Structure formats: structure tokens, C-alpha cells
Amino acid sequence: MNATPPSEARRVGEAALDWVSAHRDRFALGDDALAADGQVNRTWKPLGELAQVCATVSLQIPPSDPLHPCVSDLLDFAWEQTGRGELFLRMQALEPFATYPLEVYAAFASAGFRHPGYEASAALVARTRSWRLTEQYPTRRLGVMEAERRGGITPHGQVPQALSRTWLGGLPEPWTFERAAGYALTHVVFHLTDWGRAVQGVPPDLATYLLHWLPPWLDTCLDARMWDLSCELLAVAVSLPRLTEPAVLQDAWHRVAAAQHTSGAIPEEGVMQDAAHEAGLETAPDPYDFTDCYHSTLMAAYAAALTTARPADTDEDGGRRKAARGPAPTAGHTHERQSGQGVPA
Template sequence: MTAGRGDPELLDDLVGRSLGWLTEWRDHFRLPPDATTDADPNLTLKPLGELAELTQLIASCHPRADFRAAAQGLFTFAWRQAREGELFAELIRGEPHATYPVEIYGAFAQAGLRHPAVEELVLTTTGLRGWRVAREDHTRTLGVLNAERRIGLSQHAAFDAEFALTGLGLLPEPWALDRRAAYGVTHDVFHLTDWGRNRRRLAPEAAGYLRLWLPSWLENWLEEQLWDLVGELLAVAACLPAAPYDAAAWRRLADAQAGDGGVPETGAAPRPDDPTEAFRACYHSTLVTAFAGTLARIASEEAGTGPLPVRDAATVAGRTPCESEAAL
């Protein structure tokens, strides 16, 4: 990995084709009629939430207006699928202790999209004793705390204290990092930096640890052809100070992208007869590729030309457009 400008042409090609695939397959993010009752949220609400989270970042931060417009269209689609917030009110009423409705709603709230009933409900549910029960892991708790911050709620735990107990916070032995732990580390970075909007939150010790070991981790997962995790690790690299750019890893990821713009989660591009199966095999890794390419493109612009131009109302004097007041 080397610091400095990346390859804007390659990054733009990756992001543009990924957004094209996501737009082409947009209808597969549609929620079924039973989304708030019997449907599996991992197959319905989780994909929609990931679409909202990552396209909102791209729509706010990418240097190219056409990519921002494409991402904004996908983000608007996700809000409409959420019935402009009514979906979250129903979910919270049905599962008052569940965190995922609040986490997904937080992505919309950060963009200024609010729903009065949800705002009233979360004031009550996040104050319940059951809400303060520890999540399945500390990384997930960081996501919940970020959602509370985005909505404007009092955080139910201290963010820094929770981060200190995460995989990244504990700086574990890097040679023992398995697949699950690697995903945990990437999400520790994403929650800490608000998905790359506030990269200055990475402490020098954590940033140095990541800079030292990312090349080895990338080499491992490139060999495994786990493109989803490769994309997340490249996104983490773009969050580091003087963001290092691994040209070989980016080229390998670009080579894995199919002609239609989809990026398989692992191995070669799938060719299943079932469109739903094809969608599930590619949607997350394609989203991650667009997200990582956006962060790397921003880092490339900063390295080569200084501060990025003003792009939207979220820009605050002295910060990049990804570093709004709410993220500080």
C-alpha cells in the first residue's frame, strides 16, 4: 500500500458500473407485503437498510454529480419502500426492544427524513430498561449508538467505552483474525467514523494497527476471492490518515466485477436461473464496492488537489462534505 492519489479512472468505472447494476436490480430491494410481520428481516429489511446507508453516503459525498444523482435515486427509492417512515413505526410497535428498525431509520434521519410517529415512539422505547440490555456484541452496540446520535436521542451507553471492547478497540493478534472477526473490525471502523464521514475519529494507535496489518489481511481474502470482505477492507484503508491505496487489490476487485456491473460476494460471478438467488449473491458486495470506491475517490481527490469542492448543504466550512456537524 502506498499513500497518495489512487486511480480515479478505475475507481469511477467500478462505482459507476456498481450503481448501474443496483439501479437495474432495484426492484429486488422492494419489501414484500408481510415485511412487518412474517417475512425474514435478514432477507427483506436488511438489504433495504444497507441500500439506504451506503447510497446516502455516495449521494452526499462522491465528487461526480452523475454518481450522486444515481445514488440519490436509490436512496429515495428506499425511503419510499419504507413508506416515508411509517414502516418503522409499525416495526417499533410490534418489537419495541428491537434495534434494527431504529438503526435503519437513523440513516434516513441523518438525511433529514423524519416521521413524527417514529420520533415519538423511539423516545419511549430507547428509554426502556430492556433497551439497555447488552447486544450480541459490542460492534453491534456501536451501530445502535450511532443510530441514537443520528436521530438526536440520548445515547444509552458511552461510545468510547463500547469501542474499547470491540475487536479493533482491543487490537487483537492480527494473525488470528478469522472471517467473522475481520467483518467485525471493518464495522468497528465504519461505526467509529460514521461510515467514512469523520475519519479523524480513528485514534493513532488504531490507525497504525490497521495500516500495518491491512496488506496481509487483504492478501489473504484476495486469495480466498471473498470480494465482499475485500471491498470492506479497501473501504477501511480509505478511512485511514493519508489513505493508503493498494493498486493491485483494487485491480483484482475490478477484475472480479462482471460485465453487468455486479460484484459476486465470493468467487466468480454466479449464473443462477433464479433472479432472486442471483440478486442475493451480488447485492451486498456490489453496494460495498460502490461505497469503498467512493471513499477511495474522495481520498484520491484530497491527496491530489487539496480540499474537495462544495457539493451540498451538508458542507461545513473547514470540513469535507462527509464531515457534517452531526458526525463530529
């Protein structure tokens, strides 16, 4: 038996991947990918996010799954956009101490796409004092260390020390949860679990804390129509050593499925369907701007793949666990995507 009836999460994931496949050219690198004034958030970041999601999904579904060829094609497409890794080497020469090329490369490396020349060059830079001393947000530093590991480079720090400086690692008061903290905690879990592949990577105290407080946080984000963060929290919920109560997951997926546009797209936040869609009428194939929905759509595909692949667990006595409830968190701060802040935002 799965964590939630797989049909609903599966349908959301299939529709999301259909949309991604239909819009894959929008993930292509343009002429500005190597420009000094290029917008990283509009070039490398979407491509890296596509690679990371597809790398994870490809390992969550068997080769016999009808979705597998679609995901493999998207991965091949993304790798070709990098010149089969050659552009990473060029980026290394242009911005030797920027971390985002390694973070994007790590997504490909996790799927078996490697460029030995780039790895050798990146390893050389990673041995410098400047690389080790670059000032970063704690969650970002944890992600860079994970990227180093995946890229064949000895991490420049220790995970426990880096984790202790993150918002989640400090086990903060649960009522202080807000948007920025939500994105920080989801990425801490993604880095600790190798994007859902190693659920035991979450320390017991963090796992217990999240098991208790994730349900009310997720509920609040869904109520606020924060679909992007909701999908990331759904991915976290099935990346813990023990699963959230299945009823919580079932309700969340039902709400996401009801909100998903017929095209498969899911905007980051706000009202999902326009009046025509709610009335059952034909709507435009692209009701939302690409930049307003690509990340949340990818996150839906990612969370759906983890959900359908993860079996349900039980208490030691064999019974279903009860999801703990607590005070509802706030969703007050704006989620700011900073240039070069890693994959995904």
C-alpha cells in the first residue's frame, strides 16, 4: 500500500511532466548563458532544476514505466544544452569562484552525466582558501557541500556543523515558520537525503520535529495557495524516515490535483484556474507565464514521483501513525530568488 492512493499523485505528476515536455525548449540555454551580465535565474537555474527533478524521477520509476522514456529524453536534452558538460568548463574559466556551475553540474552527475575535465578544474578551485571562505547562507553552504560530494570533490566542511547553522537545524519555535524558512527547510532535507534517495539522512531529532510540525505548515501553505512551497513540503513529507499520516498526504494531493490546470501547469501561487476553466470551457494552452509556473510544475512532478514510490509505514505496534497538529504557521515573507542561489530556488 502506498503513502497515498497513487492515482491522484500519479495523475498530477504525469500531467506536470507532459507540460514540461511540451515546453522543454523554454529550458534551453540562450546566447546569454555565458554573458557577463547574463541572468542566471533565467538561464542556468531552470536548466539545473529540470536536470535535478528528472534525475530524481528517473531513479524513482522503473525502466518499464511509460514515463521513463520521457524523463530520459528530458535529461538528454538538458545535458546537450551544456555541450555535454563543456559549458561548465567554460563557466569555470569565466567565474572560477561561482558555486552555481558546480551545483547545476551536480544534478547531472547524480544521473551519471560526467565531464572529467570540469571535475578536475572544479576540484582545483575547491582547494583554495577563497572557495572555503566564501560567505553563504547556511542552507546554501550545505547545498554546496552536497554538490561537491556529487561532483567527485572532497566537501570543504562537515555536514553536522553546516546543518546546525540552518533554520531547521536549530529546531526553531514552530510558530516562526514563514515562507523563507519554508524554502530553507525543504532544501535542507533535499540536501540531507540526496533529493529523497536516502531518507535516513535526516537526523532523528529533525525527523521527529518535522513529523510533528510539517502537517500544519503544509495545510497553511495550501490554504494560502502557495503551490510551489506546498509541493516542496509534500516532497519533504515523503523524504523522512517515517511518513506523515496518509490522510494528510491524501488531502494535500487532492487539493493540488484540483488546482492543477488542464495543461498540467501549476503556478507558484495564487488562484489556479481562470473563470473559463472553472466553467469547464476551453482555455489557452499556456494560461501562465513560463517563469511563473515552471518551478512549481517541476516540484509537483518531483513530489509525485517520491510519493508514488514510497511505501507507507506503521507504528511499532503495526497501527497507523496519527499526524500531530499544532499552531498554524504564518506565510508572511516574500520568497526572493537570488542570482546563482543554487538548484532549485
